[in-house]
Amino acid sequence: MPTRWRRIVIFILSLLPLVVLVVKAATNHLGADPQKAVVLFIGTWTFYFLLITLSVTPLKKLAKQGWLMAHRRMLGLFTLFYAVLHMISYFVFILGLDFSSFGAELVKRPYILLTIPAIILLIILGITSTKGMMRKLGKNWVKLHKGIYIVAVLAWVHVLLQVRSSYADAVLFGVLTLALLGIRIFWWQQKKSAQV
Amino acid sequence: MIINKLADIRTSEITPEHIYLARRDFMRGTIASGLLGAATLSSSNVFADSSYSAAENANKGPEWLNQKIAQAKADQQKLTESLTPYDSVTGHNNFYEFGYDKTDPAKKSQNFKPHPWQVEITGAVGKPGKYNLEDLLKGIDLEERVYRLRCVEAWSMVIPWVGFSLASLLKRFEPDSKAQYVSFVTLKDAKQFPEQKSVLSTIDWPYREGLRIDEAMHPLTILAVGLYGKTLPNQNGAPLRLVVPWKYGFKSIKSIVKIELSEHQPQTTWNQIAPAEYGFYANVNPTVDHPRWTQARERRLPSGLFSPNIIPTQMFNGYAEQVASLYKDQDLKKYY
Numbered sequence A: 001m002p003t004r005w006r007r008i009v010i011f012i013l014s015l016l017p018l019v020v021l022v023v024k025a026a027t028n029h030l031g032a033d034p035q036k037a038v039v040l041f042i043g044t045w046t047f048y049f050l051l052i053t054l055s056v057t058p059l060k061k062l063a064k065q066g067w068l069m070a071h072r073r074m075l076g077l078f079t080l081f082y083a084v085l086h087m088i089s090y091f092v093f094i095l096g097l098d099f100s101s102f103g104a105e106l107v108k109r110p111y112i113l114l115t116i117p118a119i120i121l122l123i124i125l126g127i128t129s130t131k132g133m134m135r136k137l138g139k140n141w142v143k144l145h146k147g148i149y150i151v152a153v154l155a156w157v158h159v160l161l162q163v164r165s166s167y168a169d170a171v172l173f174g175v176l177t178l179a180l181l182g183i184r185i186f187w188w189q190q191k192k193s194a195q196v
Numbered sequence B: 001m002i003i004n005k006l007a008d009i010r011t012s013e014i015t016p017e018h019i020y021l022a023r024r025d026f027m028r029g030t031i032a033s034g035l036l037g038a039a040t041l042s043s044s045n046v047f048a049d050s051s052y053s054a055a056e057n058a059n060k061g062p063e064w065l066n067q068k069i070a071q072a073k074a075d076q077q078k079l080t081e082s083l084t085p086y087d088s089v090t091g092h093n094n095f096y097e098f099g100y101d102k103t104d105p106a107k108k109s110q111n112f113k114p115h116p117w118q119v120e121i122t123g124a125v126g127k128p129g130k131y132n133l134e135d136l137l138k139g140i141d142l143e144e145r146v147y148r149l150r151c152v153e154a155w156s157m158v159i160p161w162v163g164f165s166l167a168s169l170l171k172r173f174e175p176d177s178k179a180q181y182v183s184f185v186t187l188k189d190a191k192q193f194p195e196q197k198s199v200l201s202t203i204d205w206p207y208r209e210g211l212r213i214d215e216a217m218h219p220l221t222i223l224a225v226g227l228y229g230k231t232l233p234n235q236n237g238a239p240l241r242l243v244v245p246w247k248y249g250f251k252s253i254k255s256i257v258k259i260e261l262s263e264h265q266p267q268t269t270w271n272q273i274a275p276a277e278y279g280f281y282a283n284v285n286p287t288v289d290h291p292r293w294t295q296a297r298e299r300r301l302p303s304g305l306f307s308p309n310i311i312p313t314q315m316f317n318g319y320a321e322q323v324a325s326l327y328k329d330q331d332l333k334k335y336y
C-alpha cells in the first residue's frame, strides 16, 4: 500500500474512538453518569495514543517495521488531539466551565496539576512537528522531542494518583510505559558503552 | 452449625418508645422544614411509573419475600425530588466484588445466588447465632423509604428502598452494655464474586463497614431487602443491605452475612485503604473535600451529557435536622 493510502487508513482508524464515543453519546449508551464516562474514555485513549506513538521506534528497530516512521508524526498529533479533547471534556463536564474554581482545583489536586506541563509539552511538540521546524531546529529537534518521555511519565503518575479500588489501570499503563521507556534506556546504555 | 429460629415477635413490641417518638419527631420536623412533601408521589416523579413496572419485570426474588414486600407500608413523607429511574439505579453501581466499571455489577451479577441466605449475629449480644434470612424477617414489618443516596464520588440518586429499621432488628438480639459499635461484613465467595480473586484489587476482602451504636439505632438507618417495590436486584446488594442516607454510599454495605456488636471501633474497608480519603464516619459534608474532587456539588443521576444535573450537596445529605445532634460535640473536619 502506498504511504498516502496508509496515511488515510491510519487517520480514519485514529478517529474511530471519537466516532464510537459520539455514537454512544447519541444513543444514550454512556450510562447514568455520561459526563464522567466521556472524560475517562478520552483520557484512556489519550494514553493509548501516547503508547502507540512511543511504539513506532521500537517496532522499527525490533520488528523491522520501518514504514511506521512515516506515520509517527500523525500518531503524535492524535495524542495531542485526544489530550486536548480530554482536557476540554474535563473543563466542560467536570468543572462545568467554572474557570474561577480551576485555580483552586489545581492547587488542591496534584494529579491534575501535573498534567499541565504534560499538555504544554505536547503542544510544543505538536507545533514543532513540521518538516520546516525539523530543519530549523536541526539537532535540537531530536532533543526537544525527547520531551515525550517526560509526558509519558507525567501521564502515568496522573493515573497512578487516581488509584482507588484497583491497580489494574495503573499497572497496565505502568508496565507498557516502563517497557517503552526501558528499551530506550537500554539502547542508550548500549550506545554509550559502544562509544567508550 | 446451629440455625436458630426466632420467635415471632412484632417489631412494635420490641422497639422502645423513644425510637418511635424520635421517628415521629423526624416526620414532623421534616414536613415543617419543607424538604419533604406530599404523601403520594408528586408529579415531578416522572420516572416512577415506568420504574415500578421495570422492577416488576426484572424481579427474580423468592415468593415469600415478594409477598412481604407487597405488604410494605408506603413512605408517608416521600421526597418530592424525582426518583432516579430503575435503569440508572440498577445499571450504575459500585459493587467492586463484581468489577470496577459502573456497569459491571449489572452485567456480572446474573449468577449470584442471594437465596437461601444466612446472617450471623455475634459479639456483644444476648442471643448470638446464625439465622436464615426468612427467620430473621419474621415478625418484621417492611416499609418503603425514599432516600437520597450520595456517593463519595460526587454523584447521587433518589431511591425508593423497601426495608426496616436496623434498630428493630438489633433489639431482638439484646445488645449488652459493651455494644458500642456495629460492624457488617459482606459475603466472601470468589466463585460468586469474581473480583475477590483479583490480585490487582486494593481491597482486602471481604468488604467491611461499621457504625457507632447511636448511628445504627437511629430511625433513619435501615436494612433494605427491596427497591421499587420488589426484591433487591443482585447488583444492588441482594438480599440484605444497609442504607444510611446521611453518609456516603460506601457505608451502606451490600449482601451482608455478618453483623457484630463490639466495644471498639471496627476496621472498615475504605478507611483501611485510604484513611486520608475515607473516614470512619463518612458523613456527607459539602465542606470537607475528597483530596481529588470537591464534595460541594453532586451530579444527580441520570445526568444528561449536555444538560448536566449538577446540584449543591447538602450537609448530612439533607438529613441534618434528624442526625446533626448525633455529632454535636464532634469536629466534623477531623472526624470526616
Ligand code: HEM
Pocket: A036, A039, A040, A043, A044, A045, A046, A047, A050, A083, A086, A087, A090, A094, A112, A115, A116, A118, A119, A151, A155, A158, A159, A162, A169, A170
Ligand atoms: C498527557 C495527557 C493526559 C493523559 C494521557 C491522561 C490520561 C488519563 C487517564 C488514562 C485517565 C483515567 C484514569 C483511570 O480511570 O484509571 C484520566 C483521568 C482524568 N484526567 Fe487525564 N490525562 C491527561 C491529561 C489531563 C489533563 C490536561 C487534565 C485536566 C486539566 C486531565 C484531567 C483528568 C481528570 C479530572 C481525570 C479523572 C476524571 C474523573 O475520574 O473524574 N487529564 N486521564
